[in-house]
Amino acid sequence: METLANLESFVRSAETGSFSAAARRLALTPAAVSRNVALLERNLGVRLFQRSTRKLTLTEAGEHFLVEIGGNLDALQTAIASVSNDRSEPAGVLKVSMAPTFGITHVMPLLPAFLARYPKIRPDWHFENRPVDLIEEGYDAALGGGFDLAPGVVSRALAPAHLVAVASPAYMAGRLTPTDPGDLARLDGIVMRSSRTGRVRHRTMRNAVGDEMPAQLAETIMVNDPGAMREAAILGLGVTLLAVSDVLSSIEQGKLVRLLPRWYADAGAISIYYATRALLPAKTRVFVDFVVEAFERERLAERFAGSVG
Structure with missing residues (x-):
């Protein structure tokens, strides 16, 4: 009987079109995947792949074999994982x-x-x-x-991951409260520079009825970490856009106030x-x-x- 490793190496290689891609999915080396497939071919007595330097192509026998075992392999993996996990203590x-x-x-x-x-x-x-x-x-x-x-x-x-506009009560004291995202541009802005692109990303905010408006914060202070943005806002240095998950406790403690409570930016x-x-x-x-x-x-x-x- 074929081992699960051989069958799995074959199916993932067929799905991805290469031993290297299959190896990444299986957390194995490409050589190990290639070896498993070669052993399967030897045991079956048929060639399952046509190999080239660029890609793998299923033979007719390989296509038929993939159809026969594809769904059954997933079911077998699930059954084995269930039994194994039930019997062993996580460690x-x-x-x-x-x-x-x-x-x-x-x-x-x-x-x-x-x-x-x-x-x-x-x-x-x-x-x-x-x-x-x-x-x-x-x-x-x-x-x-x-x-x-x-x-x-x-x-x-x-x-x-919803972003909201926040500032400290001290910063907003004596300032006009913004009524829409466009008003944020007249306040000091705390923004984040991407470590990958070096650019500052500006967001579009929306409200519950579907209206959308750009939130073009002034680039008064630039940092590269959401935690630093939050602390800068708490220190009264300006307004910033941060995920609710990052500022919820600060809002509940009164360190920050949410501006434009009906507006947010959807970050996924x-x-x-x-x-x-x-x-x-x-x-x-x-x-x-x-x-x-x-x-x-x-x-x-x-x-x-x-x-x-």
């Missing part, structure tokens, strides 16, 4: 990437309860403002937004990302479930929605 190093402000504020507080439930897991958490490559860099999961869904990676949305979603490889480690599965449950329990999707005012 090992859990390497996770997350944005600093969001991670420290909303994910770090989950750690005590998570470790109490899964004491054999050892967190290796990286707080960084960049979309990591989960497979190439060896991450088990990542939290944030703006990730490209590379082959072999899936995302699960946790909450909306805050999601949790992980690889869709066979036999997803128990440590990753329980972490994803734990975070999802926490967001639902705390109603964070609703609380992070700038559209509700």
Whole structure:
């Protein structure tokens, strides 16, 4: 009987058209994938791929074999992962990437309860403002937004990433309160310069009825971290646009006030990302479930929605 590794290497190679792409999805080396496929061909006694320096092409026998096992392979992977995860206690190093402000504020507080439930897991958490490559860099999961869904990676949305305009009460004292996003341009602006492009990104805001208007903040102060933007606003240096998740506690504590309460900028979603490889480690599965449950329990999707005012 063929091993799951051989069958999986064949199916992923057929889907991606190369051993290298299949290897990234499976967290293997290209040589290992090629070896698995060659062993499968030898055992079956047929050639499954026509190989060239540029790509792989299925033979007629390979096309037929792919149709026969494609769906059954997914079912087999799920069954094996379920049995394995049920029998083994989650353990090992859990390497996770997350944005600093969001991670420290909303994910770090989950750690005590998570470790109490899964004491054999050892967190290796990286707080960084960049979309990591989960497979190439060896991450088990990542939290944030703006990730490209590379082959072999899936995302699960946790909450909306809505940006709102905020400033300190001291800064707004004696100043006219803006009535629409266009009014923000006459205030001192705290903006973020992209570490990748070096440019300042300006947003378009919308309201509940669908009206849209550019929010062209003055580039009075430029930083490269949302946490620094929040602190600059708290210090009374101007107005800024930040995700609700980054400023919610500051608003609740009275350190910041939300301007234009019916307007927000939609920056996508805050999601949790992980690889869709066979036999997803128990440590990753329980972490994803734990975070999802926490967001639902705390109603964070609703609380992070700038559209509700």
